[in-house]
Amino acid sequence: xxxxxxxxxxxxAPMVGAEKRLLRHAMxxxxxxxxCGHGIVLDAMLAVLSARYDNLDNVAFVAGIGCSSRIVxxxxxxxxxxxxxxxxxxATGLKLARPDLNVIVVTGDGDGVSIGGNHLIHxxxxxxxxxxxxxxxxxxxxxGGQAAPTTVPGAYTSTTPQGNTQHPFDVSELVKAAGATFxxxxxxxxxxxxxxxxxxxxxxxxxxxxEVMTDCTEYFGRTNRFGDGADMLMSQSRYDPSIDADLASxxxxxxxxxxxxxxxxxxxxxLHRSSRLTLEETLSVSGGRCSSANEIEVLDGDTRRGF
Amino acid sequence: MKxxxxxxxxxxxxxxxxxxxxxxxxxxxxxxxAEEMAKLLPKNGGVFLQAEDEMASLGAVIGAALGGxxxxxxxxxxxxxxxxxxxxxxYLAEIPCVIVDVMRGGPSTGLPTAPSQGDVMQAQWGTHGDxxxxxxxxxxxxxxxxxxxxxxxxxxxxxTPVIVLMDEVVAHMREGVDLTVPxxxxxxxxxxxxxxxxxxxxxxxxxxxxxxxxxxxGVGYRFHVTGLMHDERGxxxxxxxxxAALLARLxxxxxxxxxxxAPESYLMDDADIAIVAYGITGRTAKAAVDVLRSKGKKAxxxxxxxxxxxxxxxxxxxxxxxxxxxxxxxxxxxxxxEVERIVAGDTWIYPLLxxxxxxxxxxxxxxxxxxxxxxxxxxxxxxxxxxDLRIG
Numbered sequence: 183x184x185x186x187x188x189x190x191x192x193x194x195a196p197m198v199g200a201e202k203r204l205l206r207h208a209m210x211x212x213x214x215x216x217x218c219g220h221g222i223v224l225d226a227m228l229a230v231l232s233a234r235y236d237n238l239d240n241v242a243f244v245a246g247i248g249c250s251s252r253i254v255x256x257x258x259x260x261x262x263x264x265x266x267x268x269x270x271x272x273a274t275g276l277k278l279a280r281p282d283l284n285v286i287v288v289t290g291d292g293d294g295v296s297i298g299g300n301h302l303i304h305x306x307x308x309x310x311x312x313x314x315x316x317x318x319x320x321x322x323x324x325x326g327g328q329a330a331p332t333t334v335p336g337a338y339t340s341t342t343p344q345g346n347t348q349h350p351f352d353v354s355e356l357v358k359a360a361g362a363t364f365x366x367x368x369x370x371x372x373x374x375x376x377x378x379x380x381x382x383x384x385x386x387x388x389x390x391x392x393e394v395m396t397d398c399t400e401y402f403g404r405t406n407r408f409g410d411g412a413d414m415l416m417s418q419s420r421y422d423p424s425i426d427a428d429l430a431s432x433x434x435x436x437x438x439x440x441x442x443x444x445x446x447x448x449x450x451x452x453l454h455r456s457s458r459l460t461l462e463e464t465l466s467v468s469g470g471r472c473s474s475a476n477e478i479e480v481l482d483g484d485t486r487r488g489f
Numbered sequence: 490m491k492x493x494x495x496x497x498x499x500x501x502x503x504x505x506x507x508x509x510x511x512x513x514x515x516x517x518x519x520x521x522x523a524e525e526m527a528k529l530l531p532k533n534g535g536v537f538l539q540a541e542d543e544m545a546s547l548g549a550v551i552g553a554a555l556g557g558x559x560x561x562x563x564x565x566x567x568x569x570x571x572x573x574x575x576x577x578x579x580y581l582a583e584i585p586c587v588i589v590d591v592m593r594g595g596p597s598t599g600l601p602t603a604p605s606q607g608d609v610m611q612a613q614w615g616t617h618g619d620x621x622x623x624x625x626x627x628x629x630x631x632x633x634x635x636x637x638x639x640x641x642x643x644x645x646x647x648x649t650p651v652i653v654l655m656d657e658v659v660a661h662m663r664e665g666v667d668l669t670v671p672x673x674x675x676x677x678x679x680x681x682x683x684x685x686x687x688x689x690x691x692x693x694x695x696x697x698x699x700x701x702x703x704x705x706x707g708v709g710y711r712f713h714v715t716g717l718m719h720d721e722r723g724x725x726x727x728x729x730x731x732x733a734a735l736l737a738r739l740x741x742x743x744x745x746x747x748x749x750x751a752p753e754s755y756l757m758d759d760a761d762i763a764i765v766a767y768g769i770t771g772r773t774a775k776a777a778v779d780v781l782r783s784k785g786k787k788a789x790x791x792x793x794x795x796x797x798x799x800x801x802x803x804x805x806x807x808x809x810x811x812x813x814x815x816x817x818x819x820x821x822x823x824x825x826x827e828v829e830r831i832v833a834g835d836t837w838i839y840p841l842l843x844x845x846x847x848x849x850x851x852x853x854x855x856x857x858x859x860x861x862x863x864x865x866x867x868x869x870x871x872x873x874x875x876x877d878l879r880i881g
Contacts, residue, residue: 206713208688209724240707244552255713255725260706262555263715263725264548265578271545275552275560276706278536279510283556283707301548304541467536 190385204228204238206258213252217403217411219370219396220317224253226377227286227315230384241284244273246298249324249398250290250317267298270305270314274461277312281462284384285312291332292322295351299331306362309388310461315380316391318353319398327401338405357391358454364390365454370397371418379452388460395448490665495633495655496563498666499589500525502637503561505670508587509535510560512549514542514568517601518657519591522563543568547575551584555714557705559641563589566599569608570615577616578716579650580739583693583701585679587640589653591660594846603846604657606768606819610826612652613797619736621743624652624797625750628771630664636794638676643746646677648700649739654796656819658769658848679703686710694721699742743798750795752803756782760789762858763811765804765828767793770817770849777854788858799827808832813865815858817841817849837865 205228214221235241238259245251247266254261260283264272269287277285294302294316305314321339322328329339329346332353336345358365364386368376376394383390397403397414408414493501499522503511511526513519523539530537536553540546546562553560564572569590579586592608594600612624625640627633636653644651670676682702684690692712695701701721704710717725718732726732755775757763762781766774771792781788791807793800808814808828814836816825825840832838839861843849 208722209713238711239709242706255715258711260711261713262552262706263713263717264551265544265574265716268544268548268575271540271548272552272555274538274540274545275510275512275549275554276556277552278538278549279553279556279558279560280707300541301545304545465531465536 190387204232204235204258206256206261209255212256214249215398215400217397217399217414218249218323219319219394219398219411219415220250220253222370222373223315223317223376223394223396224256226373227380228257230377230381234384240282241286242273242276242280243286243288244269244276245288246290246293247324248290248293248322250288250319250396251293254288267293267296268301269293270298270301273312274305274308274310277310278462278465278467281311281467286384287312287314289314289316290323291316291318291320291353292330295353295356296331302357303360306357306360306389306391308461309361309363309458311388313380313383313386313390313392315383316353316393317396318393319396319402320350321398321402323398323401327398327405337402339402340405352448354391354393354453357393361389362391362454363388363456363458364452365393366391366452367393367395367448367450369395369418369450371415375450382452386455388457490667492663493630493666494521494663495627495630495660496521496591497525498630498634499563499637499653499655499660500529501666501668502634503587503641504529504533504535505634505668506559506638506641506676508559508561508641509533510538510550510553510558511535511562512538512540512546512553512560513562513564514540514546516543516565516568518593518660519563519565519568519589521660522589522591526563543571544575547572547579547586547588550586551575551579551582554584554586555706557708559585559645561587561589561641563591565591565593565601566595566605566608567597569611573611573615573617576650576652577618577620580616580620581716581718582714583648583703583739584650584714585644585648586650587637587644587653588650589655591655591657593657594844600846602657604769604819604848605844605846606654606656606770607821607823607844608654609796609818609820609823612654619740621740622652622797623647623649623743623746623795624654625794626654626767626796627659627794628768628792629659630662631666632794633659634666634668638670639750642675642677643749645679646700647742647745648679648703649743652797654768656768656770682710691721691723693719693723695738695742699738699745746795747798747800747803752794752800752807753790753792754807755790755792757789757791757807760787760810761812762786762788762815762862763791763808763813764788764815764817764854764858765791765793765808766817766854767796767824768819770819773849773851774817774854776851777858780851780855781858784859786859786862796824799831801831804828804831805835808836811836813837813839813858813861815839815841815854815861817854817857819849820844837861839864
């Protein structure tokens with residue numbers, strides 16, 4: 183780890199079950215399908231937040247469009263459900279106006295790297311001090327299972343009935359190349375690891391990016407005969423080099439479902455960490471806040487500067 | 490007084506109104522607004538962001554507005570097209586923000602630095618779904634400054650995006666500007682919640698003023714903001730009654746703007762020939778009115794400063810006694826449709842339309858008005874007949 187990397191100190195250890203008080207119960211029941219990995223990630227994030235905050239008054243969750251983005255509505259925080267692909271742009275304005283807020287973006291692979299890919303690489307380039315969690319289920323779930331720029335070659339989707347022919351992004355490598363100062367990948371198979379890395383991402387000063395591999399049972403698993411949610415979770419274990427050998431020795435999804443497409447072994451853990459000035463620091467707005475619309479003094483004559 | 494360009498006056502007016510966030514992307518002929526804001530905002534406690542594109546620009550503006558800043562962006566035709574989705578978002582989620590569109594010749598890349606008034610219909614209809622726009626049209630550099638202040642007032646007090654439609658001539662010409670704020674007390678602020686945070690607090694509930702008292706993020710309220718149809722709690726809903734009521738309230742709310750922006754009315758009291766024009770064309774038309782008066786014709790000018798929502802009652806009464814109405818605009822016939830819709834059957838309407846990148850001249854307005862007047866006296870039949878004159 184780079185000795186110069188700046189981190190914000192966590193306040194206390196995670197408390198199991200305490201995350202329930204951070205849920206927005208009025209929004210229940212949730213809309214996630216049985217077996218979907220997104221709820222696991224939500225749970226892992228809330229466990230971390232519950233250890234740090236009594237309430238989320240000063241935490242803003244910003245999301246785009248898609249199944250992943252819907253999970254912010256279930257969090258009792260300041261939550262902003264934006265347009266398709268653009269949550270990072272909304273979050274950038276919010277963070278620059280209110281550097282005192284902890285701004286967390288939740289996006290998906292279609293939202294984040296297809297329609298919103300430009301915003302993702304620019305947020306990484308600017309090193310704005312926000313945390314972006316991208317739930318990668320390799321498919322467009324909400325619209326009915328169309329191929330995404332993360333779908334593996336050969337996969338059957340509603341728009342690739344003969345099998346996907348396009349090469350997928352390695353999302354974490356893309357974000358790293360764009361200049362992010364914290365890049366990590368985890369999977370919904372290991373929620374404790376998701377929580378651990380999410381905590382470190384929150385502590386990181388600068389643009390922190392966490393890609394979480396999750397499973398869409400309904401539109402990816404079913405179409406490709408990957409089994410149910412438990413089967414798909416188990417298959418993820420094959421791709422996690424840090425898990426124990428016993429699980430790793432079990433049959434892989436591709437072995438079970440031959441000749442189905444092969445999901446690649448992706449490196450997990452913290453993939454990159456470095457330090458440089460954040461966008462807020464370069465703009466000298468770090469920590470403070472832009473004047474509020476209702477507190478601003480109307481400037482007139484000599485009180486205005488620069489005319 | 491200071492000699493300045495329309496685009497510079499735009500930035501000055503925004504700063505005077507309390508704007509402290511600008512997100513924008515370079516595009517002619519609006520770029521000077523961004524350049525000026527890049528200079529002024531850091532000196533006045535604000536933040537300037539050059540975004541990666543126009544979607545990001547308006548997205549960042551909406552984010553900053555939710556954080557509590559008065560925020561704006563500026564663009565031109567192609568960028569205005571890209572911003573349409575976020576204009577709709579700002580309308581439905583009721584986020585105050587100001588969008589300046591310096592109109593250039595279009596469609597497509599068109600004529601990047603030539604004047605046009607071709608985005609007038611787009612300002613109202615560019616977004617999918619039912620949205621009612623507020624759009625202001627200044628006709629002088631001083632008025633750019635004044636209307637920017639009013640744009641922020643309307644946007645903050647009604648919690649809705651406000652569009653300022655400049656044409657390239659107003660944006661680039663230089664005139665003296667009085668930089669005082671006409672009436673400080675008139676600078677409206679966004680309504681603050683009166684109820685403390687808690688489970689019973691509903692951010693999107695509104696009273697008789699039709700404007701919800703949505704708090705800023707990070708001031709002790711936890712709530713949800715979405716571009717989905719939502720109930721008064723801000724939670725998504727597919728209840729058709731709730732969605733219909735929301736659309737109806739938003740429309741009614743934005744229509745309040747009709748009474749808040751006065752048009753310029755010049756020699757209209759006894760006018761037989763009423764010339765309707767806005768933006769820089771309003772300046773040309775005013776000169777034409779003087780020429781027509783010197784020729785013994787009773788001409789007058791009606792220059793709306795508010796293009797959307799259309800002030801239908803005002804138009805009806807202002808044009809009630811005119812024999813002929815000339816509507817002059819730099820496009821192939823856009824706002825004239827609104828005038829026709831409102832006064833058709835009561836009077837003759839003679840559009841004077843010019844698209845292609847050059848201004849309508851005083852001579853063109855004068856000769857068109859004279860010929861309209863002649864044709865109107867000679868004609869019989871339906872008074873709603875439209876006699877187009879297209880130049881070029």
